[in-house]
Amino acid sequence: MRLIFQAYSMLFILGNLMASQSQSSGGKDAINTTIINFNNEKMQITWATRELFHNENVSFFYTFGESKHKVWKPCTTYLLDQDYNSGCLFKTEGPTLAISIRNSNGSEELYSKKLKADFYIKPSPPENVTFFWKEDTVTVSCNKPERNAWCLRLELQYKSKFDKEWQSRTSKCCSIGEQGFDPRKCYAFRVRLSRLVPYCNVVNYSSDWEAETFWMNGMLLDSCDDDVTPQSKTVIILSCSLSVLSMKLILTILLCKWQRFRTSVLPTIPDPKHSLGDLFNDHNGNLQEWLDKNDHVMLQTKLEYEEPVSITEAESQHEDGNNSEKPEPLEKILTFPAAAENNDGKAAEIACLIPASNTTAPFASFHVMNDDTYVML
Numbered sequence: 001m002r003l004i005f006q007a008y009s010m011l012f013i014l015g016n017l018m019a020s021q022s023q024s025s026g027g028k029d030a031i032n033t034t035i036i037n038f039n040n041e042k043m044q045i046t047w048a049t050r051e052l053f054h055n056e057n058v059s060f061f062y063t064f065g066e067s068k069h070k071v072w073k074p075c076t077t078y079l080l081d082q083d084y085n086s087g088c089l090f091k092t093e094g095p096t097l098a099i100s101i102r103n104s105n106g107s108e109e110l111y112s113k114k115l116k117a118d119f120y121i122k123p124s125p126p127e128n129v130t131f132f133w134k135e136d137t138v139t140v141s142c143n144k145p146e147r148n149a150w151c152l153r154l155e156l157q158y159k160s161k162f163d164k165e166w167q168s169r170t171s172k173c174c175s176i177g178e179q180g181f182d183p184r185k186c187y188a189f190r191v192r193l194s195r196l197v198p199y200c201n202v203v204n205y206s207s208d209w210e211a212e213t214f215w216m217n218g219m220l221l222d223s224c225d226d227d228v229t230p231q232s233k234t235v236i237i238l239s240c241s242l243s244v245l246s247m248k249l250i251l252t253i254l255l256c257k258w259q260r261f262r263t264s265v266l267p268t269i270p271d272p273k274h275s276l277g278d279l280f281n282d283h284n285g286n287l288q289e290w291l292d293k294n295d296h297v298m299l300q301t302k303l304e305y306e307e308p309v310s311i312t313e314a315e316s317q318h319e320d321g322n323n324s325e326k327p328e329p330l331e332k333i334l335t336f337p338a339a340a341e342n343n344d345g346k347a348a349e350i351a352c353l354i355p356a357s358n359t360t361a362p363f364a365s366f367h368v369m370n371d372d373t374y375v376m377l
Helices: 002-020 230-265 277-281 287-320 329-334 345-353
Strands: 033-038 042-047 059-064 078-081 084-091 096-102 109-116 130-134 137-141 152-160 167-172 175-179 187-195 213-216 219-221 360-363 366-369
Touching: 042 059, 042 096, 059 084, 130 213, 137 187, 152 175, 167 175
Parallel strands: none
Antiparallel strands: 033 042, 042 084, 059 096, 078 084, 096 109, 130 137, 137 175, 152 167, 152 187, 187 213, 213 219, 360 366
């Protein structure tokens, strides 16, 4: 029984192949045509115009069905090759098709052919493709077509970013499984449908590839250039944060070192306005006026500073029993010119404070020089 079934199958296939062979008429005995039935919805038939019909524009007619009284329909949508008709696109209306190529006005038939439209089907790309991952195994499936699903095969191709060639697997429509995927690698996947030859098609037509998808360890990625797991992203973020904090710390230490170096090499010069504020604020920089007002304070400060030193020196000399020619440093300091004997205290203080014409006397943060008094900052 099995052999009988196989014999009937072969006879059926041979009958369809013979029905699909061309039946020629006119002067063209052999014309190569390309026939595509797009998912049993639209037919596209093309021919080599420039090789077969030199400088001649032909017309195309077609009809569906087995009726002896054929009703030919003219082509309404031509495909052009350098302004010459080179093909026709029309709607699929049945399993049996007859075509006729004629001269430009349709009065003379140049070529005719009868064929099985179902043997030239080019399927559409698979719809609603899903990926199911379980450890190192992936299962790919798509929607099952309503008609002749047994004629279709689902083809899966995949490769990692380390592979140069696609690896291919084929299975019945509409599911396929494959194992052995490395969870550390990113893979690109694509699928398509193809028709069985010679059982369903006389031409090996496959659908266009479905859009590629990229997966890594069961996670969908935009591309294999982005094969970064969430854990590694967290590590990168933490590393960047630590790097920024380290840079801030290093910059702070360098800044402190720079401040110390700058202070040691270029010490700051105090502003006399802070130590002599009353000179500039109360006297507008008038040194003589400021001296007249503050000379008694300076004299008192000097006396308080030098008196203990003088007394100490006198006591030291007395204890050593050394009668030198200069036993009276305190009297020298406290002795004033004649103006002091006449009770002119003011003149005596000025005589002690104002230096001679060619000397320099220090006052806090400035110097008084000569009779032409000025401030050196």
